[in-house]
Each structure stands twice: as C-alpha cells, then as structure tokens.
Amino acid sequence: MDWTVLLISVFFGLGLTSCSHAALVPREYHHVNLPMKWTDAQHYCRLKHTDLATIESMEDASRLNRPSSISSWIWIGLTDDPKSWKGIMGNDANSWRWSATGGTSITGYQNWQPGQPDDYNYDQTYCRTHHTELAMIENDEENSRLTSVIPPYYVWTGLYRVLWRWSDKSSSSFRNWQSGKMDGNNYCAAENSQHQWNDLHCNTELTFWCHGALKVKMTVVRVKIQTNADLSNPATNTQILQQLAAAQKDQGWTDFKLGWKILPRKQEKLTEPQCILNL
Known part of the structure; x- marks a missing residue:
C-alpha cells in the first residue's frame, strides 16, 4: 500500500523575517546559560535569536529576568571595537568624525601623537554640544596652516x-x-544583578542576554511511503518518526522535531490516505 506524506521540518536558529511593527513591541530577552566570549555570544544570538541584547531604557533593563543562580556579570550587546577608531580614521559607527560634517574623514588623514588615541579620560561633551565649525584637518597643508596660528599648547579640533x-x-x-x-581599557559590556554595566575583557567567558524570539524556519518535503503497515496506529507513527529523525541527524541536521497529522481527503480524486509530518 502506498501512503503519501508531507514531511515538515522546523529548524531552530535559521530565521524568519520579523514583522514591520516589531519595533513597537517590547524586546523579548532570553538568558543563555552557556559561558562564552563576547564574540561567540554575539554569533550564538544572531544564529538563534536576533542579536546580543540591546537595552534602550530602564524599562528594558527591568525585563532582564536574571536567574537566581547567576551572580556574575552577564554579556549584553554593547561594544566599543578599537579596530574602528584606534590608530586609524575608519568609517564605522563609532569611528572618529568631524563635527563640521558629522561624517568620518574623507581622506583618512591622521596625525596622532605617539601613543594616541588612548581613550583615557576622554570627554566629548564639549564637541558634541557645540558640534559645528570646529576645525577639520584633512591633509598636511591644512594641518600646517592650523599649527601656524595656534598657541603652543593643546586646543580643541x-x-x-x-x-x-x-x-x-x-x-x-x-x-x-x-x-x-x-576605564576605557576593555571593549565589551556586561551587566550585573542591579542592571548596571561594566566594560570587561572581551575574551572573558560569561553567560549572556539575547533579544528576539527563537528563530524558526519551516521546510516542507513531500514523501511517498510504500508499506503494508497501518499508519493510523500510534505505535507505527512513532516508529516512522523516530526513523526519519535518525536519518536527518545522520545528515548533520540538529535542533528539529517531527510530528504528523492526517491530511483532509479529496474523495473524488484520492483513494488512499494523505498524511502530513510536521513539527
């Protein structure tokens, strides 16, 4: 006897696009109790959820339901990648930029004093408040003109x-x-039980917060089974699912689950049962 089934496999961590109104819905936070380095935690969250946790308010922070067994720091999604600003004039989100344009350097010109920038006791309040018409220096000629008219001590650019x-x-x-x-010497942020943050060495292994629902992707495959077995028997159903699951695991598929149900009959065309295997 031939039985036609639909095999529906749902794999966690392989993502559906979020709805357009998702920004209006409070973020969904998940604590992952797997100690990892910050970049490994970021990879995990992007694979399984949306990303490492973004926290936009104390209301967000209050929804971080820390397990009572966890007393140490927990990674969040805040980082200050020194590759985007230390020793180069990059174009990343937190690279150095000119207040006159709000943009990063066009030419990439830089003339840092040896050992700078070190981000030590760095305070940008003045520049961000006054934010226009402070000097831009994009080449040696402009730098020479500036140094010819300034006193011999530090001034803002x-x-x-x-x-x-x-x-x-x-x-x-x-x-x-x-x-x-x-302290400006570490570049990855973690939160404590009071939801206060600290910068820690990114290679420290901590548990972490992800945000976003668990990602799901459904794949539908039509399978035809030739058997004399009674597929309406629960024991037979269970055995078939176990065999299919074992075959998928042998192919390297993980984080899935199978189930099945009977398809509606179309009496005028079908003479045999139709089944759906699904999650």
Missing part, C-alpha cells in the same frame, strides 16, 4: 567620537554604567 555601539546597530544612546567601572 573638530574631531570627536561616539563611544560604544550596540551589536544590532541600534542608535540608542541609553547607558547605565556602574560608577567608576568604565
């Missing part, structure tokens, strides 16, 4: 940087640093 950025590229400026904890 129009170069500033927006410190730290969220892994999911969010533009949120919300910050909740623990007093005295951000």
Whole structure:
C-alpha cells in the first residue's frame, strides 16, 4: 500500500523575517546559560535569536529576568571595537568624525601623537554640544596652516567620537554604567544583578542576554511511503518518526522535531490516505 506524506521540518536558529511593527513591541530577552566570549555570544544570538541584547531604557533593563543562580556579570550587546577608531580614521559607527560634517574623514588623514588615541579620560561633551565649525584637518597643508596660528599648547579640533555601539546597530544612546567601572581599557559590556554595566575583557567567558524570539524556519518535503503497515496506529507513527529523525541527524541536521497529522481527503480524486509530518 502506498501512503503519501508531507514531511515538515522546523529548524531552530535559521530565521524568519520579523514583522514591520516589531519595533513597537517590547524586546523579548532570553538568558543563555552557556559561558562564552563576547564574540561567540554575539554569533550564538544572531544564529538563534536576533542579536546580543540591546537595552534602550530602564524599562528594558527591568525585563532582564536574571536567574537566581547567576551572580556574575552577564554579556549584553554593547561594544566599543578599537579596530574602528584606534590608530586609524575608519568609517564605522563609532569611528572618529568631524563635527563640521558629522561624517568620518574623507581622506583618512591622521596625525596622532605617539601613543594616541588612548581613550583615557576622554570627554566629548564639549564637541558634541557645540558640534559645528570646529576645525577639520584633512591633509598636511591644512594641518600646517592650523599649527601656524595656534598657541603652543593643546586646543580643541573638530574631531570627536561616539563611544560604544550596540551589536544590532541600534542608535540608542541609553547607558547605565556602574560608577567608576568604565576605564576605557576593555571593549565589551556586561551587566550585573542591579542592571548596571561594566566594560570587561572581551575574551572573558560569561553567560549572556539575547533579544528576539527563537528563530524558526519551516521546510516542507513531500514523501511517498510504500508499506503494508497501518499508519493510523500510534505505535507505527512513532516508529516512522523516530526513523526519519535518525536519518536527518545522520545528515548533520540538529535542533528539529517531527510530528504528523492526517491530511483532509479529496474523495473524488484520492483513494488512499494523505498524511502530513510536521513539527
């Protein structure tokens, strides 16, 4: 006897596009109790959810339901990648930029003093407040003209940087640093049980917060089974599912589950049962 079935495999971590109104819905946070380095945690969250957690308000922070067994720091999605600003004039979100244009350097010209920039005790409040018409220096000629008219001590130029950025590229400026904890020498952020933040070495292995629902992708495959077995028998159904699941695992497929149900009959055309295997 031939039985035609639809095999529907749902794989977690392989993503559906989010709805257009998702920004209006509070973020869904998930604690992952797997200690990892920050970049590994980022990869995991992007694979299984949306990204490492973005926190835009204290209301968001209050929804981080920390397990009572976890007392250490937990990674969040805030980072200050030194490759985008230390020793180069890059074009990433937190690279150095000119206040006159709000943009990064056009020419890539730089003339840092040895050992700079070190981001030590860096304060950009003045530049960000006054934000226009401070000097731009894009080549040696402009630098020479500037140094010919300034006194022999440090003065402000129009170069500033927006410190730290969220892994999911969010533009949120919300910050909740623990007093005295951000020293500028580490570039990945974690939160404590009071939802205060600290910068830690990115290779530290911590558990982490992801945001976004668990991603799901459904794949439908039509399968024809030739058997004399009674597919309406629950024991037979279970055995078939176990065999199909084992075959998929042998192919390297993980994080899936199978189920099945009877398809509606079309009496005028079908003479045999139609079944759907699904999650």
